[in-house]
Amino acid sequence: MLLLIAGTMSVLFVRNLFVATMLLGIVSFIMALIFISLDAVDVAFTEAAVGAGISTVLYIGTLALVGSQEKDQPKFAAGPLVICLAVGAVLYYATYEMPRFGEANNPVHTHVAPRYINDSPTEIGVPNMVTSVLASYRGYDTFGETTVIFAAGIGVLLILRQRRRRKNEDDETDVPLDEGKTGRSGSLTGLGSQHDLIPHVIAKLLIPFIFVFALYVQFHGDYGPGGGFQAGVIFAAGIILYALVFSLDYARSVVSERAILFLISAGVLLYGGVGVVSMMLGGNFLDYNVLASDPVAGQHLGILLVELGVGITVTAAMLAIFYAFVGRADLIAAKAEQEEN
Amino acid sequence: MSFGFFNYWVFIILLMIGLYTVMSRSNLVKKMIGLSLFQISVFLFYISMGKISGGTAPIVVDGPLDTAAPIYSNPLPHVLILTAIVVGIATTALGLSLVVRIRESFGTIDEEEILEMKDGA
């Protein structure tokens, strides 16, 4: 815990953005460990994969494009400090009269949750209660969550895939991109070197295992921690590793951008489709009971399908975001070449 | 293990640091990092809420060995935070892609420098 605070404090003060990013990753990872000690294994899994994994990759990708040194400053900002202290004070004020954490008779544990804990094994028949709440009781939230990822994928594509415009009019506004940079080249594609034997061999050995593990997480989420989201992230991580080691073009030839866009959409449609089918069969939206003659079997089938939908969308969206960032580097590199000529 | 309000206070401190980073730093990437910290701290708050002392992860342990019914921690906050983590990464991705584009058209990712430019642009 104290490590956590130390980590965040140093994020605030460190000036090199690479170091700050790494510290953020470490904070996420410590957080994941704390989540395990708090019994939230699924969340810990996700936090480790997302916070310490994917988001670090994204930050580094960005820093490669924008430069990693923060401008010398930091002057002391009084206004924000006052606001922060005020927010903290309100939260501290709320501590009194608050139920003590960890006690079994808190309202959190006595009102809605017992139903999930006591009845979900019989109503849904899935041992992992997090999965049953996630995919069935609050399945609509998860549908929304899938949509959030879809929206992010769409948004990043919209923002980053734009061609450069007004080239002929005002070239002087386009500041050359490697100005103010600290010695790093702008392109990520250079990462895929042809000559590094060891990474190649290790990656070739690792990637199949990553995919197998992802599939295990995907379909085993009913019984242990895991599920579509975590599996999707792992799957995407496998392909990203592939892209980093063997260059982006190879990865693109495996999974093309067009296919990714199709897959992002397909995942959402699969999830929504399950809902629509259950409507047609006479239930409410996402009511899995009607999917099979036996309600529990129906729940099983429904959860399996929607988790698959989540997995597909997450994998594809993560890849789309990654491709967009790296593709941007290519675009910039191409432009820099043009300018040189 | 009863941990009282310790987690909650850690949450407050992390939240304050995150928020302060967002508001006081003019580097856009640093702002995004602060925002991520700010969101992560909220995860800690929710998860701490779901813990029951002496409880175990909310996955049914089957088998006849299971004589004394175990106490499971509350699964609901876990579900909510899974969603919130996803929202967090989505925001991060979108924010960073904006940073990249800003760097391209303004040549800097420092907010103050951009503000100085605004009148000319």
Add this chain to the structure above:
Amino acid sequence: MAPDMLSLSSQFPILVAIAPLLTAPICALLRGKTAPWAVTTIASAYAFYISLQLLLTVASFGPISYELGGWAPPWGIEYVVDLLSGFMLVLISGVSTGVLLFARESVTKEVPTSQLGLFFAAYLLALTGMLGICITGDAFNVFVFLEIMSLSSYALIAMGERTDRRALTAAFQYLIIGTVGATFYLIGVGLIYMMTGTLNIADIAARFPEIEGTRPILAAAGFIVIGLAIKLALFPFHIWLPNGYTYAPSIITAFFAGTATKVSVYLLIRYIFTVFGVNYSFQGLELMDILLPFAVLGFLTMSAVAIYQTNIKRLLAYSSVAQLGYIILGIALANETGLTASIVHIFNHAIVKTGLFLSVGCMFFVVGSTYLKDLEGIGRRMPITTFGFVLGGLGLIGVPLTPGFISKWYLVVAALEKGSVIGYGLVALLMVSSLLAVIYIWRVVEVAYFRDMPEGTVKEEAPISLLVPTWLFILGSFYFGIETSFNVGIAKAAAAFLMGGA
């Protein structure tokens, strides 16, 4: 569960949200100029049709509840349509459909053709988010849909980058502030969940009296109100709005101006009146003393700032912040007339502002700029468009026969009901603010009619496909200003329901 499970109408509450949602992924895959637009418009129009049906049902049979996944609340997520949410659904989907009619030609100038599929997919997601927020009865589900709306709107605002690169910084600023606001909301919901153990709004409200005096709830209310105030751009938190509205593509500005902030206002009303209850909100929290000064400062300063703007979109954006001040004022007055005024004004302002932004969109389509200096003599160059703008401006000022007059009338009555010095003071300040509105509209009129056209420009109107939707909103605003039984009637009933339901 509903008795007639097989009939489509029992599924209406969910269809209104998932029709646009499921169209979005299809739309993302479409190519070409027309197909994405057509699909989007159909989905939006369908949502509008369902919303109307829902509102009619609710008006005659009372609130509808829909259990998602077949799980009864509070275990599952519930969709609730009552008068207020039904009203919001109709408003949002209606504005969206009207704006989309305008979009077909307008976006071709502002968005590259290759991006149209994604652009409209994001548009649909924003629409889904708004509809989802209004219809859901679950506090956490609100957060999820709030984020769907926000994420897609950041991307949509950034699309204005082709015209002005500042769209990027505007979108980034909005992203930071919006995320902080949403996270505040999440903390507030967390605190409430901690005290009640439930996330269902009706269930929270039922369990609320037991715990309403406690400190965590006070903190929760604080976080939720501030979080939503950030999202709805209440006066001190408004900085993201003028930038966002100024640099976004025309149709996005028109769409968001009518709907996005209104959704947050809706949530605020929901929390103040349904969850916290009138008594706790205004006696325990003393929200009147907190909101009132901000509302008044908001409409006075922002109207004044609007006068000095050089960009007509920015001028209208500041005026939007000012108008939000009126809406919050109505809420803060804490009586039935005040709440009626707020709800009516949500509706009226949405129609008028959308009309105004669309007419600005027409000007942009022809002139390619929204700076006042480029619009000199526009009244002679584009007479039909400019006349529409002027009529809309009258609505903004609150001239009789326009909808602005109706809302201000109710606000004045509510302030007088309040009585005492404060009430009369408020009436006077409302008059001052209206005068300021006269000034900023007059500035546009002066530029449009009393300056010469730049050399070499000819009379040139916007295409008919742009003019028709614009005038639809302008004429609609007059219709609702004269024949007020729909908007005022429903607002009154909704206000009575909210005040009584506490």
